[in-house]
Amino acid sequence: MTYRQIKLIARPEKEITADIFEITTQEIPTPSEGEFVVKLSHLSLDPAMRGWMSPDTESYIPPVELGHVMRASGIGEVVESKNESFPVGSRVMGLMGMTEYALTDGKGINLIPKELPAEAILSVIALPGITSYHGLFEVLKPEAGQTIAITAAAGSVGSLVGQMAKNLGLTVVGVAGSEEKCQWLKDELGFDHALNYKDADFAEQLTQATPKGIDLYFENTGGAAQTPIFERMNAHGRIAVCGLIAEYQKEVPDLGPSWLNIIKKRLTIQGFTMPDHFHRIPEYGQVLGGMLMKGELKYRAHVIKGLESAPSGLNLLFDGKNTGKLIVEL
Ligand SMILES: NC(=O)c1ccc[n+]([C@@H]2O[C@H](COP(=O)([O-])OP(=O)(O)OC[C@H]3O[C@@H](n4cnc5c(N)ncnc54)[C@H](OP(=O)(O)O)[C@@H]3O)[C@@H](O)[C@H]2O)c1
Structure with missing residues (x-):
């Protein structure tokens, strides 16, 4: 079975254009010991992604290397696992990239509750x-x-x-x-x-x-x-x-x-x-989840559909056309 990824193949001159990305198709990988495979359901599109495409090596995070999958955070479900901390069926969130499936060893990946809608997690907890x-x-x-x-x-x-x-x-x-x-x-x-x-x-x-x-x-x-x-x-x-x-x-x-x-x-x-503060995600997540449950925080999500909509979708952020948290539903 195959899946699609979006790779960054050139740096943007100014605005984000379709020709700086390439969509590739490959076989779903098999995990080795300690690894697991995630089927992503939603991606988060964030203004910072424009900076990650630039060649600036002095910033807080290294640029995405050309030819590599574009960095993005997302939510998904573990579909195959050789890592007992992330069993099949767990729901996870992390920087897994613009991709429909991801192979990971769990570094930087957090388990998240299954009860909340993905939009609520990406808009409020993430x-x-x-x-x-x-x-x-x-x-x-x-x-x-x-x-x-x-x-x-x-x-x-x-x-x-x-x-x-x-x-x-x-x-x-x-x-x-x-x-x-x-x-x-x-x-x-x-x-x-x-x-x-x-x-x-x-x-x-x-x-x-x-x-x-x-x-x-x-x-x-x-x-x-x-x-x-x-x-x-x-x-x-x-x-x-x-x-x-x-x-x-x-x-x-x-x-x-x-x-x-x-x-x-x-x-x-x-x-x-x-x-710099990602180690506080579990602590902050608890507090934010509490605020959400108590009805203290409202949100609105702006959802676009399909992996291929992600690159052009990013421009909504810069045109101010997004009404709420910009999310790609895969
Ligand atoms: N420091 C961090 O770790 C961190 C983490 C997350 C986000 N951020 C930053 O926080 C900011 C908001 O991010 P977000 O994810 O919440 O995005 P967002 O506010 O949901 O979307 C971006 C919004 O920026 C406004 N905008 C775009 N171009 C503008 C311009 N030239 N002048 C004024 N406003 C403009 C637009 O709203 P209008 O229709 O109102 O113009 C657009 O809807 C971004 O600058 C992002 O980089 C920083």
């Missing part, structure tokens, strides 16, 4: 959940009464950050790129304010929405919203730099705001990437 939880609680250290601004607020990470902050008693200001997304943030997720960074008067709207300034800033995008938010920061404010999606496809990076405010306002700015 990367978006652990990223929002870590960034909010370990980096920003929020306190009730503070005001937080969040960019890409209607995205998978931002929407969870805002809900957790709201549940703690913060005033939550979300920034997103369409009226529909802003409406969803206010009506469904209970954000205090949701502003469209594409509006010409975005900076004025932000000033109106934050009469007491901004204490915490969860940065997911860079781009148009960054300087206006930075200028509203209060003394001793904290900024978590989680992502800069507006920058990922640019040849020349934006200049960004002046550093003067870092001194004047004694700001703390910290970047973080989750691979």
Whole structure:
């Protein structure tokens, strides 16, 4: 029996195009001692994948080598096993790649409950959940009464950050790129304010929405919203730099705001990437699962179908056309 994989065969010039990938077909492998075979059911598409395609060896994770399966995280079921920790029938999650089947020794693979829908796991328990939880609680250290601004607020990470902050008693200001997304943030997720960074008067709207300034800033995008938010920061404010999606496809990076405010306002700015904290996945997973069960976190998944839809699907993230966690159902 055969299965398909997607390999990266060239680096993107700017945008992600179909010709940098190749779909190959091969026989399903047989596991050796200690290994097992996973049949994947869902893949997660994440903005970071654009960075993994670039040749940059100075980043937090090595680039995907040309000719190798494109790196991606996914969920699947063990269908053949010579590893007693992962018996046949177990459900697993990990960086198994853009592939319909994966052969693995279990390194970096986590067992996950069978009861939850795959969309719930990929949207809340997996990367978006652990990223929002870590960034909010370990980096920003929020306190009730503070005001937080969040960019890409209607995205998978931002929407969870805002809900957790709201549940703690913060005033939550979300920034997103369409009226529909802003409406969803206010009506469904209970954000205090949701502003469209594409509006010409975005900076004025932000000033109106934050009469007491901004204490915490969860940065997911860079781009148009960054300087206006930075200028509203209060003394001793904290900024978590989680992502800069507006920058990922640019040849020349934006200049960004002046550093003067870092001194004047004694700001703390910290970047973080989750691979440094993957050892905390079981701990974070427990907490996030609890929040989900209690109905404290809502999510929406944007599901596209078939392995072949993955490469072009990635562009939805950069066009802002994804409404929720972008997932490929295999
Ligand atoms: N540090 C980490 O370990 C880590 C882990 C996961 C994710 N991240 C980062 O977190 C950010 C959000 O990731 P996600 O998975 O939750 O994706 P997402 O927010 O679900 O999707 C990406 C969103 O980014 C927005 N966007 C795209 N281009 C933009 C631009 N030029 N200016 C402003 N907004 C733009 C779009 O929303 P609009 O319609 O609102 O424009 C798009 O829907 C990304 O930067 C990602 O790299 C970091």
